[in-house]
Amino acid sequence: MGILEKIAEIEREISRTQKNKATEYHLGLLKAKLAKYRQQLLEPTGKSAGKGEGFDVMKSGDARVALIGFPSVGKSTLLSTLTSTKSECAAYEFTTLTCIPGVIEYNGAKIQLLDLPGIIEGAAQGKGRGRQVIAVARTADLVVMMLDATKSKIQKELLTAELESVGIRLNKRKPNIYFKQKKGGGISFNSTLPLTKCNEKMVQLILHEWKIFNAEVLFREDCTSDEFVDVILGSRVYMPCLYVYNKIDQISIEEIDRIAREPSSVVVSCNMRLNLDYLLEMVWEYLALVRVYTKKRGAKPDFEDGLILRRGCTAEHVCHVIHRTMVDNFKYGLVWGTSVKYSPQRIGLQHLMNHDDVIQVVKK
Ligand SMILES: Nc1nc2c(ncn2[C@@H]2O[C@H](COP(=O)(O)OP(=O)(O)OP(=O)(O)O)[C@@H](O)[C@H]2O)c(=O)[nH]1
Ligand SMILES: [K+]
Numbered sequence: 485m486g487i488l489e490k491i492a493e494i495e496r497e498i499s500r501t502q503k504n505k506a507t508e509y510h511l512g513l514l515k516a517k518l519a520k521y522r523q524q525l526l527e528p529t530g531k532s533a534g535k536g537e538g539f540d541v542m543k544s545g546d547a548r549v550a551l552i553g554f555p556s557v558g559k560s561t562l563l564s565t566l567t568s569t570k571s572e573c574a575a576y577e578f579t580t581l582t583c584i585p586g587v588i589e590y591n592g593a594k595i596q597l598l599d600l601p602g603i604i605e606g607a608a609q610g611k612g613r614g615r616q617v618i619a620v621a622r623t624a625d626l627v628v629m630m631l632d633a634t635k636s637k638i639q640k641e642l643l644t645a646e647l648e649s650v651g652i653r654l655n656k657r658k659p660n661i662y663f664k665q666k667k668g669g670g671i672s673f674n675s676t677l678p679l680t681k682c683n684e685k686m687v688q689l690i691l692h693e694w695k696i697f698n699a700e701v702l703f704r705e706d707c708t709s710d711e712f713v714d715v716i717l718g719s720r721v722y723m724p725c726l727y728v729y730n731k732i733d734q735i736s737i738e739e740i741d742r743i744a745r746e747p748s749s750v751v752v753s754c755n756m757r758l759n760l761d762y763l764l765e766m767v768w769e770y771l772a773l774v775r776v777y778t779k780k781r782g783a784k785p786d787f788e789d790g791l792i793l794r795r796g797c798t799a800e801h802v803c804h805v806i807h808r809t810m811v812d813n814f815k816y817g818l819v820w821g822t823s824v825k826y827s828p829q830r831i832g833l834q835h836l837m838n839h840d841d842v843i844q845v846v847k848k
């Protein structure tokens with residue numbers, strides 16, 4: 485039996501099995517098996533590794549955003565509106581057949597926006613160009629899932645399931661579980677808090693499924709067995725995602741209002757250019773980018789050329805971007821902006837920088 489049939493069979497069995505206390509272990513194991521086969525499907529070994537069938541688009545700029553959605557939701561219209569690149573838009577499905585990069589300039593940053601072919605249910609199993617699209621999504625810093633506001637809610641769930649099945653986790657944190665394979669000693673299982681969704685027996689069963697008989701497992705969070713499987717596999721990608729509902733020119737104000745209140749959602753109309761400024765603000769926010777200006781002693785800050793960094797960056801990170809010897813020569817910094825109480829304030833290398841701060845480095 486091929487992997488695809490095995491997957492289909494397990495999926496059938498899962499849907500046949502009632503969810504209750506008695507079937508808990510059986511279901512957990514089935515899902516672990518499913519994850520194992522899907523993993524094999526994603527990482528074919530040997531010659532069948534499908535070389536050169538991906539979309540080879542060079543990464544460029546400060547961050548990469550991938551546009552994922554069903555056909556004809558308006559992905560290409562968005563790219564053509566926000567960037568100077570034109571990607572063909574049309575009323576028929578699968579207008580876009582390859583990966584088309586454009587550049588958004590925002591807050592002095594260059595954000596690469598990738599227009600991609602529409603994906604359909606079963607994409608992860610290789611339907612349409614699904615596998616290639618998903619491969620590109622894995623390389624992005626942010627997924628913009630574009631949805632048609634006039635269509636049913638189920639599109640979002642279907643797409644999320646497609647991405648989940650290939651190991652992409654949207655707007656989720658990595659499970660806080662310590663896992664280490666050992667040479668001997670059996671399986672040692674511990675948790676730092678009472679567990680309500682998973683237990684030692686489940687963990688044992690799952691590990692046996694992977695033929696792991698010696699390991700240390702420590703749950704630091706009340707995780708599910710699915711999350712534990714994610715940790716064993718290790719190849720999961722945790723990515724921020726914005727749900728962008730397009731074509732709001734076609735629905736009622738009440739509907740728009742309802743959708744706009746959903747978490748991580750933005751409502752737009754690409755054709756009518758509605759709410760695109762807010763979309764850019766949210767993209768910036770979700771990419772967690774920060775712009776920092778530098779200033780030389782006695783001179784005005786260089787507002788023409790900000791440095792683009794990630795949220796949580798320190799003065800040390802800024803120094804690294806300016807010059808590789810800067811950190812060694814760093815005596816202290818002077819910072820103007822929202823990260824300090826007084827402007828300017830003397831700061832050290834570990835100082836956390838905020839968006840639009842100005843920094844002057846005083847050398848030894
Ligand atoms: N009413 C309305 N139609 C829109 C809007 N944005 C795009 N469209 C229309 O939707 C259709 C599909 O747009 P595309 O940009 O080609 O969609 P796509 O997602 O790139 O489609 P594929 O490349 O085929 O996957 C076109 O007829 C657009 O004119 C919008 O804001 N409102
Ligand atoms: K289209």
Ligand SMILES: [Mg+2]
Nearest residue numbers: 559560579580
């Ligand atoms: Mg398109």
